Amino acid sequence: xxxxxxxxxxxxxxxxxxxxxxxxxxxxxxxxxxxxxxxxxxxxxxxxxxxxxxxxxxxxxxxxxxxxxxxxxxxxxxxxxxxxxxxxxxxxxxxxxxxxxxxxxxxxxxxxxxxxxxxxxxxxxxxxxxxxxxxxxxxxxxxxxxxxxxxxxxxxxxxxxxxxxxxxxxxxxxxxxxxxxxxxxxxxxxxxxxxxxxxxxxxxxxxxxxxxxxxxxxxxxxxxxxxxxxxxxxxxxxxxxxxxxxxxxxxxxxxxxxxxxxxxxxxxxxxxxxxxxxxxxxxxxxxxxxxxxxxxxxxxxxxxxxxxxxxxxxxxxxxxxxxxxxxxxxxxxxxxxxxxxxxxxxxxxxxxxxxxxxxxxxxxxxxxxxxxxxxxxxxxxxxxxxxxxxxxxxxxxxxxxxxxxxxxxxxxxxxxxxxxxxxxxxxxxxxxxxxxxxxxxxxxxxxxxxxxxxxxxxxxxxxxxxxxxxxxxxxxxx
Numbered sequence: 001x002x003x004x005x006x007x008x009x010x011x012x013x014x015x016x017x018x019x020x021x022x023x024x025x026x027x028x029x030x031x032x033x034x035x036x037x038x039x040x041x042x043x044x045x046x047x048x049x050x051x052x053x054x055x056x057x058x059x060x061x062x063x064x065x066x067x068x069x070x071x072x073x074x075x076x077x078x079x080x081x082x083x084x085x086x087x088x089x090x091x092x093x094x095x096x097x098x099x100x101x102x103x104x105x106x107x108x109x110x111x112x113x114x115x116x117x118x119x120x121x122x123x124x125x126x127x128x129x130x131x132x133x134x135x136x137x138x139x140x141x142x143x144x145x146x147x148x149x150x151x152x153x154x155x156x157x158x159x160x161x162x163x164x165x166x167x168x169x170x171x172x173x174x175x176x177x178x179x180x181x182x183x184x185x186x187x188x189x190x191x192x193x194x195x196x197x198x199x200x201x202x203x204x205x206x207x208x209x210x211x212x213x214x215x216x217x218x219x220x221x222x223x224x225x226x227x228x229x230x231x232x233x234x235x236x237x238x239x240x241x242x243x244x245x246x247x248x249x250x251x252x253x254x255x256x257x258x259x260x261x262x263x264x265x266x267x268x269x270x271x272x273x274x275x276x277x278x279x280x281x282x283x284x285x286x287x288x289x290x291x292x293x294x295x296x297x298x299x300x301x302x303x304x305x306x307x308x309x310x311x312x313x314x315x316x317x318x319x320x321x322x323x324x325x326x327x328x329x330x331x332x333x334x335x336x337x338x339x340x341x342x343x344x345x346x347x348x349x350x351x352x353x354x355x356x357x358x359x360x361x362x363x364x365x366x367x368x369x370x371x372x373x374x375x376x377x378x379x380x381x382x383x384x385x386x387x388x389x390x391x392x393x394x395x396x397x398x399x400x401x402x403x404x405x406x407x408x409x410x411x412x413x414x415x416x417x418x419x420x421x422x423x424x425x426x427x428x429x430x431x432x433x434x435x436x437x438x439x440x441x442x443x444x445x446x447x448x449x450x451x452x453x454x455x456x457x458x459x460x461x462x463x464x465x466x467x468x469x470x471x472x473x474x475x476x477x478x
Contacts, residue, residue, distance in 0.1 A: 001020055001022075001023070001025060001055075001156075002020070002156050002158065002185060003054070003058050003061070003062070004025070004051050004054045004055050004058065005018045005020055005025050005027075005051075005156070005158045006158060006183055006185070007050070007051075007054040007058075007337075008025075008027060008047060008050060008051055008054070009027075009158055009159075009160060009183050010183065011050055012027075012035070012046075012047065012050075014029045014030055014033040014035045015027045015028065015029055015047075016028055016029065016030050016159060016160055016202070016203065016206040016207055017157065017158070017159040017160075017203060017207065018157065018158045018159070019091055019094055019095070019155060019156070019157045019158075019191055020155060020156055020157075020158075021094075021095075021097075021098035021101070021102070021155035021156065022098070022101060022102075023074075024094075025051070026090075026091075026094055027047060028087070028207065029043075030206045030207060031206075031207065031208070040078045040227045040229075040307070041229075041306065041307070041310055041341075041342065041343045041344065042341050042343070043078060044076050044077065044078050044307050044310065044311055045310055045311060045314040045340065045341045045342040045343070046244060046339060046340075046341050047076065048074050048075070048076040048311045048314060048315045049244070049314050049315060049317075049318040049339035049340045049341070049342075050318075050337060050339040051074060051315075052072070052073060052074055052315045052316075052318040052319050052322075052339075053318050053319075053321075053322050053337035053338055053339050054337050055072060055319075056068065056072070056319060056322040056323055056337075057322060057334065057337050068323065071273070071277075071316060071319040071320050071323055072319055073312060073315040073316040073318075073319050074311065074312075074315045075302075075307075075308050075311045075312045075315065076307065076308075076311040076315075077226055077227070077228065077305075077307045077308065077311070078226070078227040078307060079222070079223075079225050079226045079227065080225055080227055081225060082225060084207070084208045084209070084210060084211070085211070085214070086222070086225060087207070087208075088192050088197075088210050088214055089192075089214055089217055089218075089221070089222060090222050091191055091192040092190075092191075092192035092214055092217055093217045093219055093222055094155070095154065095155055095190070095191050095192065096217065098153075098154065098155040099153060099154070100130070102148075102152050102153055103130060103133050103134075103145060104125060104133065106133075106137065106143070106145065106148065106152075107121075107125055107133045107136050107137060108121050108122070108125060110136075110137065110140070110141050110143070111124060111125075111136075114140075114141075124136075133145075150187040150189075151187055154187045154188060154189055154191075155187070155191070156185060156186075156187055157185070157186055157187070157188065157191050158183055158184065158185045159183070159184060159200065159202065159203060160181050160182070160183055160184075160202055160206075161181070161182055161183075161184050161200060161201075161202045162179045162180070162181055162182070162201070162202055163179070163180065163182045164177045164178070164179060165177065165178055165179075165180045181202075190213075192210070192213075192214065193210070193213050194209075194210045194211075194212065194213055197209070197210045198210060227307070228305055228306070228307060229305075229306040229307065229344075230303070230304055230305060230306070231304040231305075231306050231309070231344060231346050232346045232348070233304065234297060234298065234348075235297065235346035235347060235348045236294060236295070236297050236346065236347040236348075236350070236353045237294070237295040237299060237301075237304070237309065237344060237345075237346055238292055238293065238294055238295075238344070238345045238346075238347060238353070238356060239281075239292070239293045239295070239309060239310055239313050239314075239342055239343070239344055240290065240291070240292045240293075240342065240343055240345070241290060241291045241292075241293070241313065241314055241317050241340050241341075241342045242289065242290045242340060242341050242342070243288075243289030243290065243338065243340055244338075244339050244340055244341050246288075246289040246338070249336075249338050250263070250289075252335055252336070253329070253332060253334070253335065254332075257371075257375040257378075257379075258368070258371035258372045258374070258375040258376075259368070259371075259372075262328040262329055263328070264288075264464070265328055266321065266324060266325065266327075266328040266329075267286055267288075267289065267291065267321075268286065268464050269320070269324055269327075269328070270291070270317050270320040270321050270324070271284045271286055271291050271293075271317075271464070273316070273317075273320040274291075274293060274313060274316060274317055274320070275293075277316055278293075278295075278301070278312075278313065278316075280295045280296050280299040280301040281293045281294070281295055281313075282294060282295070282296055283465065284465065285357055285360060285361070285464070285465045286464055286465075287360070287361075287363075287364035287367075287368070287464070288364070288367065288368075290360075291317070292356075292357070292360060293313060294353065295309075306344045309344060310342040310343065310344050311342075313342065314340050314341070314342035317340060318338070318339060318340055321338060321340075322334065322337065322338070369438065369441050369442075369453060370391060370441070372441075372445065372451070372453065372456070373387075373390075373391055373441050373444055373445060374387050374388070374391060375387075376445065376448070376449050376451070377390055377391075380448070380449070391441075441453070442454075
């Protein structure tokens, strides 16, 4: 977990401080951050996705003899601390939770180790105070709780600090030093105390000073600052997952252009895993590095809290992507962890949901046709800029508001909205857009490269859907 926190601080410059224990970590951004325009869903999903990917890639560094048996995932939320006092109270709250949780678990597993059942151990500890638990440990097991490693009792904090580094030497041998940022990991009995916080200039500079020490905590007061968007009831929830900086990721890992079948099949495998894992996800549609997941209209998943739904699905998707990499790229090492962002949108009717999915498939066709032309031109000897200039006048970007019902009907989309318990949605394969730009690109592919765009592999032009059937999962390529 600490190694993952290190990686997150290295990846995202605006994160200044992190505190964690057990299976949780809190990451604090500098107050004036403009990271993704401070969009909560974007920040939330990117951090949890990257954390998940790093967790899996680093597993073997810490568990050489243990295989990862299932796909680990995390959920997350955003809390906006309005003042330094609120931030200080939040950190103190989490560290006290660390202490209480670890004290209970230490007693609990000691009792299990001496022959008690889990039920008996819970009953013995129920209602006991800190002092009583300390006495159980000392009197029955000879354990002084304060002698346990600080990482267990106090949690871990990672933060960016500035250190002097020698960058070169002058002709006379004198060193030339420069300040550079370095991540430090430490444990402290009171992370939220002035004695710890105010002695680190980088924390005071980026976040601010603590004016005094705090003794009382009101968790409900802290939770009131939590940014939570409760999704509208009785609406279709769509969670859209997008690869972050996947242009670079595909170049570094040398994906086949314009479409890498292994990469697409890996994405499809992740989508199938999501539909299998989350019962409320009944349909998904994906293309390239994105996938849209449709939840039941009456879903109460995580009480329809947007942050928890988005983070759970994005994290699980990331987990599957990294763990299944070798199944699709047996000869390629993953050079760095990929990550995804996610967002939630509610659609009040099946007609509007239909429009959304039609828009995504329209976008799939337009982008894939453009990319097919572009990469065929590049492979024929043109530079990327020359290929872009050739296609500049042909490309037409599509936006969802431009697709009204009468325009969508031109795609000849037939919907079967028979809503069973599994909520199956199906549609027939759409015809290509009949327009000058499309005809010109088709002509370019046919005349210059002998390619009939409409005969390309089925799952490339229109994308892939995954739906929940009655009693089984079906992956239907349209």
